[in-house]
Amino acid sequence: MFEVLVISISKPIKVGIYKDGDLIEAIEKEGMTSDILPSIFKEILEKYELKTIVYVNTPGSYMAIKVAYLFLKTVSLSKNIEFFALSGFEFNDNSPIKALGKKYFFNKNGKVIIDFLEEKSIISDFKLPKSLDKTNFSSDTLPIYNLPAV
Numbered sequence: 001m002f003e004v005l006v007i008s009i010s011k012p013i014k015v016g017i018y019k020d021g022d023l024i025e026a027i028e029k030e031g032m033t034s035d036i037l038p039s040i041f042k043e044i045l046e047k048y049e050l051k052t053i054v055y056v057n058t059p060g061s062y063m064a065i066k067v068a069y070l071f072l073k074t075v076s077l078s079k080n081i082e083f084f085a086l087s088g089f090e091f092n093d094n095s096p097i098k099a100l101g102k103k104y105f106f107n108k109n110g111k112v113i114i115d116f117l118e119e120k121s122i123i124s125d126f127k128l129p130k131s132l133d134k135t136n137f138s139s140d141t142l143p144i145y146n147l148p149a150v
Contacts, residue, residue, distance in 0.1 A: 001051035004044060007126050008033045008068040009060025009088050009097070015040050016128035017048060023130050033067040041075060050081045054137060057085035058144035059097050059105035059112050065143040073141065084137040087112075088126070095124040112144075 003018040013036050017025040029036045044050070053076050055068050076083035088097055089107040096104035096117055104117045117123075 002048040003052040003054065003132060004048075004050055005128060005132065006037070006053070006055040006068060006072060007088070007091055007128070008037065008064045009056050010092075010126045013037070013040075014126060014128050015044070017044065018132050021132045021134070023128060026128050033064045034071075037068060037071050041071075045075075045079070050079065052082040052084065054084045054086055054132070055141075056088045056091065057138075057141060058087055059099065060088055062143075062145055065145070069141065069143050083141050084139060085141040086136055086138065090136060091126045091129065093124040096121055 002024075003021070005014075005016040005018065007014040012028040012030045013033060015027040016023050017027075027040055029040065053072050055072050057065060057069065073083060075081065087107070089095075094107050096106050099105050099114050102116055103114050104121075106113050106115055
């Protein structure tokens with residue numbers, strides 16, 4: 001059985017296929033989550049028997065998170081696949097993540113805050129890990145938006 005990790009809050013969208021916790025295939029595609037995820041998962045489901053789907057549910061693009069959640073939750077329910085969520089900070093060396101306008105999300109002691117980017121800030125690209133650390137998997141998979149209501 002295989003596990004899939006989906007990072008849809010950045011461009012390109014990154015999807016990793018894992019066997020026994022180790023990365024065996026990496027997929028990167030440019031485009032909108034709503035267009036890309038169905039085509040990627042069509043190929044994955046034809047090729048692999050999935051046990052687990054994990055996706056990034058915070059912080060980042062509201063629309064990418066919503067679309068990924070709806071699509072992946074539907075796949076997990078219809079195919080009886082475990083479904084988990086993780087924070088995006090796990091995949092970019094805990095660096096700031098673009099929020100709205102000139103503001104960014106920051107992880108301060110496990111709490112997500114929104115602030116302006118400092119000049120000395122380093123922004124790391126998102127990376128698929130070589131192995132999955134299941135200790136941080138959350139069964140609370142609902143999207144977490146982190147921005148106050150306007």
